[in-house]
Amino acid sequence: MRYISTRGDAPALGFEDVLLTGLATDGGLYVPESLPHFSIEEIRSWRGLSYSELAFNVMHPFVDDAIPADDFRAMLEETYKEFAHQAVAPLVQLDTNEWVMELFRGPTLAFKDFALQLLGRLLDYVLEKRKQHVVIMGATSGDTGSAAIEGCRRCEHVDIFILHPHERVSEVQRRQMTTVLGDNIHNIAVRGNFDDCQRMVKESFGDQSFLGGKTQLAAVNSINWARIMAQIVYYFHASLALGGPDRSLAFSVPTGNFGDIFAGYLAKKMGLPISQLVIATNRNDILHRFMSGNRYEQHQLEHTLSPSMDIMVSSNFERLLFDLHGRDGALVKDLLERAQQGPVSIEDYRWRHARKLFDSDAVDDKLTCDTIREVFERNEYLLDPHTAIGVRAARNCRRDPAVPMVTLGTAHPAKFPDAIAESGLSIKPELPVHMADLFEREERCSVLENDLSAVQSFIADHWKHA
Template sequence: MRYISTRGEAPALGFEDVLLTGLATDGGLYVPESLPHFSLEEIRSWRGLSYSELAFKVMYPFVDDAIPEVDFRQMLEETYDVFAHKAIAPLVQLDVNEWVLELFRGPTLAFKDFALQLLGRLLDYVLEKRGEHAVIMGATSGDTGSAAIEGCRRCEHVDIFILHPHERVSEVQRRQMTTVPGDNIHNIAVKGNFDDCQRMVKASFGDQSFMGGKVRLAAVNSINWARIMAQIVYYFQASLSLGGPDRSMAFSVPTGNFGDIFAGYLAKKMGLPISQLVIATNRNDILHRFMSGNRYEQHQLEHTLSPSMDIMVSSNFERLLFDMHGRDGAAVKLLLENAAKGPVSIEDYRWRHARKLFDSESVDDKTTCETIRQVYDDNEYLLDPHTAIGVRAARTCRRDSSVPMITLGTAHPAKFPDAIAAAGLSVRPELPPHMADLFEREERYTVLENNLTAVQDFMAKHWKYA
């Protein structure tokens, strides 16, 4: 398996190098040169497999000979053994043919655990094999940071620096990151928004000279291909649980950076029958505006009750644009250069082709709260604000009521008590036992100005071998 850049100018790489590289040298994102494709008969034969066994079937073609089968199987078993539910990703029914796929049963209570618990193990395995050390640099709008720290805190061969927007994540999200002990863990609160943090990460990968040539940077954001790869699995698992592949499924995905829903798009291309993918966004709705009206234009970022989706520049959307343009890297590069200057559109036939699969909806805070309250009143089931956006978008955009509609439940409601309170509910979601003392733990983080040099200077002085 080889991987190529979405901008067409970087060399093709194998799995190990893509894992450690993050952004391609031309600024693009890596994607597989070709996708594995599974027949309906083969997918049908996977019914009854454990989650880790299914993950091996779906993911190993991407890993190929970079890791021996026995080692990869062991990594997967260890990864999902720490989840709090034996089904790993259980389904909860809300109504006839309407479901929530609970992706928050991992150690940090968010869907990011599915990929980042594995990514930490993959990085440590490859770095030990190569006799190398790496510095992980990532940006988070809330959940990626804690999942990355949890997944990498026991790694012997990495230091990890996570940037989050100062005072723009929930208190639970912040404490999950900043209370984890470890000399190799560094939290940076940037006086800006998530997009500012993400720009610093991309700039640092583009020019790593500030690390003095002593160590490589590794990515944990969803620009890292391994993140996308791991998220494909639960689409297969959900489908198999509800009668797939002998019936098609529809999925509604709360998304800001487009990685989670891009994994669903890949699952369809790999042979899983999916009839509809709903892009569910909050007021930061660049993806909705593009998918509904073929206009890609950045607006001012707004702070909402669903902070993990407070993103304006959706990095992984570039991967879809690459496919929409016939995998023409030069066309994607030109489009993104123009998008940095103002609004852009793509050829109408390309946009209409994407609309055959994708729908979208933007949900404001008021409607988010109404949905949280409605679902609780109807089912005594509590949604976090991101999942509530997914449920509302699913109900608004649903094409066929005979097709199961599965909303991805991206986070535990206990991470967002303010949103639950704003919904007018008296119930207070409790943290699970392993986090019961979260508000008593000591925090460690550094507040820095929204300045790339300040962040890079801090990193250069604080990694293990600085």
């Protein structure tokens, strides 16, 4: 399996190099040169498999011979046995043909665990094999940081630096990052927003001279192909649990950076019957404005009750644009350069092709709270604000009531007590037992100005071999 850049000017790489590289040298994102395709008969034969066995079948073609099959199987079993539910991603029914897939049963209570607990193991395996050290630099709008730190904290060949927007993540999200203490773990609170953090990461990957040639950066953000690869699996898992592949499913996906829903798009291209993908966003609705009206235009970023989606520059959207433009990297590069100057649209026939599969909706804080309250009053089931946005968008955009609609439950409600309180419910969601003492743990974090050179200097001074 070879991987190519969405901008067409970087060399094709194998899985190991893509795992360690993050952004391509031309500024693009890596995607597989070709996708594996599974027949309906083959997918049907996977009924009854454990989650880790299913994950092996779906992901092994992407890894190919980079990791021996038995080693990869063992890695997957170790990853998913740490989840706090035997089903790993259990499905909860809300109404007739309406479901929530709980993706928050991992160590840090968010869907990011599915990929990042595996990514840490993949990195350790490859770096040990190469006798190489890397510096992980990542940006988080809330959940990626804690999942990355948890996944990589035991890695012997890694220093990890996570940037988050100062005072713009929930307290639980912050503490999940800042209370994991280790010589190789560094949390940086940037006086800016998530897009500022993400921009610093991208620019640092583009020019790594601040590291003095002594190490290289590795990515944990969803620009890393391994993140997308791992997220494809749970679409197959949901389908097999609900009668697939002999019937089609629809999915509603709360998304800011487009990675989680892009995984669903790939699952369909790999042979899984999916009839509809709903892009569920908050007031930071650039993806909704594009999918509903073919206009890609950045607005001022707003702070909402769903902070993990407070993103205006959706990195993984580039991967979809690459496919919509016939995998022509030059066209994608030109479009994205023009998008930095002002609003852009794509050719109508390309946009209409995307609309065959995708719908979208933008849900504000009031509707988010209304949905949390309504679902609890009807079902005594508590949604976090991101999942509530997914449920509301699913109900607003649903094409066919006969097709099962699955909303991806992206985070545990205990991570967002302010949103629960704002919804008017008089209950306080409790943290799971393994996090019960979170608010008593010591925190460690460095607050830096919104300045690239300050952040790069901090990293250069603090990685362990500096």
